[in-house]
Amino acid sequence: MIPGPRHGARPGAMRDSAEFRRIRALIDSVAAPCSEALLGPGDDAAIVESPGRQCLVVSTDLSVERVHFRREWLTWNAIGFRATAAAISDLAAMAARPIGVLVSLAVPPEADARTLDELASGIGECLRENGACLLGGDLSQSPGPVFIDVTVIGSADVPVRRSGARPGDELWVTGRLGGAALAAASWAAGLEPDPRARRAFERPPSRTGAARMLCETADVHALIDLSDGLAGDAEQMAAASGVRLVVESARVPLHPALEDWAQPEVALGMAVGGGEDYELLAAMPPGMAGVAAAELAREYGLDLSCVGRVEAGEGVEWHDARGEIISRPAGGFDHFDVES
């Protein structure tokens, strides 16, 4: 145990600078109380109590302006929320409970106090939604784009990996897919997105609670979050598990803004290729999902949809409604296309 009072004064590694003194206070203000933090921001480092026999789960996620987002598309609040949500999603993907995050920010000189206030409020809203606290951070000027790096720390009795899918398992997806991709594609085309799609992009869902509920009510063999899109993330799960995933394209749950799309193949491409939905893909034995689906619907109003099955083999096989093999649905939105 650490003697003395708990410090909550300021993120540890921040540099002194008159310009940033107020911002430091703002970022401090987003820090929720954290029962595990024996020492929060304020010293050279934060100290996290080792949570009994649980594992600590850590990950990091980087958001760069003009690569992952554009300032023209998003409010500063949404930029902060989204960067934090993307990082915390990796804890959901392990069925881990969030403990806290460390946030490093680099912002251009023209970013004023109000800008940083909004950014911090978005980060704080996401932290509160996930029951996570701010354990530390760093702040710098940027002579170029905005840069937000969020490192997350969580705990889990038994973290669920992406590598446990077994032949015979069913594949289940939470929520509806493709909203974020539709928003990004709309902006890239110079159009104002459907408000529901815009919302999906600005406020990615927090699935940390749902993931733990799913893994407590069902024997989930493998779990991954849909950050790169169902197509890519299914390939990750297949490779890590050493199995083949068979996905039935007609059962992929489309985001409401895509449901009545005139070109169904475009809608499907966005739903499976788009990424940044931050929903979950789970592999579990048949007959497991019923109770979990009811619990997720009751507690979170969240759909759980069967999208396929696991077979011996490798890779991902896509089937149409008649069970015929089709090529991987293409589409969506790639980070590295943004600049073009």
Next chain:
Amino acid sequence: MIPGPRHGARPGAMRDSAEFRRIRALIDSVAAPCSEALLGPGDDAAIVESPGRQCLVVSTDLSVERVHFRREWLTWNAIGFRATAAAISDLAAMAARPIGVLVSLAVPPEADARTLDELASGIGECLRENGACLLGGDLSQSPGPVFIDVTVIGSADVPVRRSGARPGDELWVTGRLGGAALAAASWAAGLEPDPRARRAFERPPSRTGAARMLCETADVHALIDLSDGLAGDAEQMAAASGVRLVVESARVPLHPALEDWAQPEVALGMAVGGGEDYELLAAMPPGMAGVAAAELAREYGLDLSCVGRVEAGEGVEWHDARGEIISRPAGGFDHFDVES
């Protein structure tokens, strides 16, 4: 415990991209084996075993091109080493043992595989020097400067804070100060730095081992690393501890490249205002330092110098060789001046 084999395939949150696939492998290659990591890079997150009754210590440090370093000044290897060393120094400052780090990189499109190879080798060299492993990371293109954010995780039985200095304590500093500031000032003036100063800037010392040895052999009341310069960091310790620090300027150990400087006040300004020396400032009761100094000299060839004392009061008081109060020595190198 996590079933199944340990994964060491790739940092968790990295995006898929043909361009970066090779780089991912390179960054993987810097990861040393990590006994605490039940699951290393390769899944959505890394899992760190909770180390018995020890505390986990976490911190993050951001390095931005043209703010913290310039590519004209440093090799990519040195950029990677330095960014990692700066972050790990916060573990030394808590007397924590490094466990692992998460590294987020944003690099411009023109950065080729060799560039990233060198960057990764610098990161890896610093990790090995500190007995730390790579627990995860993220990688992105940058449409502007290079960004490197390093989050460190360590453990400590009793982390040593900056807030424990008490009246009557002596103040001790490891190593020699001002080398990094001299290098930066030389470059900024268009001069090639003294090779010893250049070395201090490129390869900041690893004091994680020395810090633990110091705290095991002496009753260290307060500890901080000299990242912002002795003047600024002494103010941090004074404020956190609620005491006055009295520093005798004549006893500040100057870096060898500054010892024979024609203008001693300029040399002193660099030594106390310069920052980025990543040495340690410790407060401990009188008579404690003898054994520690001998141990540090024997094990690390490291000086331990008494630079002053702690009194009741507040702030930092600077004394000259005759014990007269002088104004805070000015000088060094401020990050936010780099652009001017």
